[in-house]
Amino acid sequence: MKASIHVLAGLLMYLEHFGLNEPPFRITPHPEFFYTGAERGATLDALIYAVLAGEGLVKVVGEVGSGKTMLCRVLVERLPANIDSVYIANPAMKPDELMLMIADDLGLACDATHTSAKVRDLQAALLERFAAGRQVVILIDEAHAMPTASLEAVRLLSNLDHGHHKLLQIVLFGQPELDSRLAQQDLRQLRERVTHAFQLAPLKSDDIEAYIEFRMRTAGYRGPELFQSQALRKIFIESEGLTRRINILADKSLMAAFSRSEHSVNARHVKAAIKDSAFKSLRKKPMMAWLLLLGVLTGGVGASLIQPSNIKVASAPVAAPLPLQLANTASVSMPSLQLSEGLKNKLSQSRQKFNRAEANHIGIMLLVTDREHNEELERYFLKTSQLIPKDQLLIYPAEIRGKKGWGLVYGLFTDKSSAQVAMLALPDRLKKNKPILRTVAGMRDELWNL
Numbered sequence: 001m002k003a004s005i006h007v008l009a010g011l012l013m014y015l016e017h018f019g020l021n022e023p024p025f026r027i028t029p030h031p032e033f034f035y036t037g038a039e040r041g042a043t044l045d046a047l048i049y050a051v052l053a054g055e056g057l058v059k060v061v062g063e064v065g066s067g068k069t070m071l072c073r074v075l076v077e078r079l080p081a082n083i084d085s086v087y088i089a090n091p092a093m094k095p096d097e098l099m100l101m102i103a104d105d106l107g108l109a110c111d112a113t114h115t116s117a118k119v120r121d122l123q124a125a126l127l128e129r130f131a132a133g134r135q136v137v138i139l140i141d142e143a144h145a146m147p148t149a150s151l152e153a154v155r156l157l158s159n160l161d162h163g164h165h166k167l168l169q170i171v172l173f174g175q176p177e178l179d180s181r182l183a184q185q186d187l188r189q190l191r192e193r194v195t196h197a198f199q200l201a202p203l204k205s206d207d208i209e210a211y212i213e214f215r216m217r218t219a220g221y222r223g224p225e226l227f228q229s230q231a232l233r234k235i236f237i238e239s240e241g242l243t244r245r246i247n248i249l250a251d252k253s254l255m256a257a258f259s260r261s262e263h264s265v266n267a268r269h270v271k272a273a274i275k276d277s278a279f280k281s282l283r284k285k286p287m288m289a290w291l292l293l294l295g296v297l298t299g300g301v302g303a304s305l306i307q308p309s310n311i312k313v314a315s316a317p318v319a320a321p322l323p324l325q326l327a328n329t330a331s332v333s334m335p336s337l338q339l340s341e342g343l344k345n346k347l348s349q350s351r352q353k354f355n356r357a358e359a360n361h362i363g364i365m366l367l368v369t370d371r372e373h374n375e376e377l378e379r380y381f382l383k384t385s386q387l388i389p390k391d392q393l394l395i396y397p398a399e400i401r402g403k404k405g406w407g408l409v410y411g412l413f414t415d416k417s418s419a420q421v422a423m424l425a426l427p428d429r430l431k432k433n434k435p436i437l438r439t440v441a442g443m444r445d446e447l448w449n450l
Contacts, residue, residue: 065244202241
């Protein structure tokens with residue numbers, strides 16, 4: 001009892017020392033501390049849109065400590081009142097146990113003994129809720145830890161519908177191992193039902209100061225900037241941008257400063273925090289040289305494409321995507337390339353898609369390079385096709401201000417909202433060159449002929 005009193009007294013002294021109302025860097029998720037920078041806010045908006053669109057399965061992948069659980073909790077809070085949510089924190093259970101947990105959380109009686117019968121009981125209950133104007137979403141945290149049989153049960157649940165409406169929305173949150181699990185042949189049917197996929201990337205070095213400042217201000221701090229630049233740099237390097245590690249290091253650094261009766265955090269305090277933490281590095285091997293091709297977007301032909309004044313990307317999706325309608329438009333003529341048969345075929349397929357698309361349809365521009373770099377284009381295309389669906393990649397010849405080059409585009413969407421969602425869901429490797437949205441009309445204007 002005395003020990004707990006001393007701990008409480010120490011905490012109060014710590015808070016008073018820095019002028020705080022509460023601890024700023026707790027690792028347990030508190031929605032009021034949700035940081036909307038570093039694309040977190042945009043990802044939340046896109047998740048809300050995906051749930052409201054009623055399209056079935058959604059996937060969110062991020063490293064350990066990247067903020068998935070926080071995002072999940074905030075999503076539950078921000079959903080409209082007519083949506084009933086079921087949050088499953090530990091899904092490492094058998095299919096029957098999963099069904100019973102869902103039914104119990106929804107307050108449903110489910111006495112069936114077989115999984116298929118439980119699914120039917122759930123469907124009947126969900127139909128009643130649908131008729132009453134209510135929607136149900138299941139949020140599964142740590143989904144990478146689910147047994148294969150339970151993931152198959154998730155697929156069965158995702159099939160429940162009424163006419164054109166899904167009776168159940170399912171959002172899977174998991175570590176990168178979830179992607180590996182879904183890549184397995186026996187889970188291909190579940191993989192094909194994922195309509196939206198999001199990647200929760202670590203914070204970048206430029207985000208660290210704003211993130212720490214936000215947490216401090218939310219906790220009640222009103223003084224000048226407390227963390228020195230060298231301290232922030234050390235926190236970024238050691239944390240690798242993972243928010244849980246940032247919280248741990250920032251908290252321990254504050255404690256180190258408090259123990260010395262100092263009111264700012266310097267590199268020495270962070271060094272002590274690092275020594276006390278002993279994180280294991282998650283850094284991967286250096287990226288292959290082909291990724292350097294992304295740099296062409298910062299100059300040459302790329303520079304004229306990444307800053308078009310007439311393109312406005314929707315800040316948050318507001319409408320469900322519509323099916324892509326084929327249109328009878330003027331035929332687009334594309335030149336042939338001295339490339340592999342694979343890229344020649346892709347160019348031909350791209351021509352057909354451009355010819356069918358409406359002028360206001362939108363593609364995601366991934367890459368622009370000049371016509372002298374055919375081999376680089378080939379390598380980049382092959383690598384990109386391993387990250388996103390190959391059939392959604394298009395190649396077109398672009399002439400910008402008299403310079404002839406080649407553009408690589410992902411998808412053709414009927415509206416900015418659905419294009420924005422797809423862009424947010426791109427793998428991190430493809431986000432590094434800051435992809436942009438382009439209209440079909442704009443790309444047609446840039447076509448050149450040999």
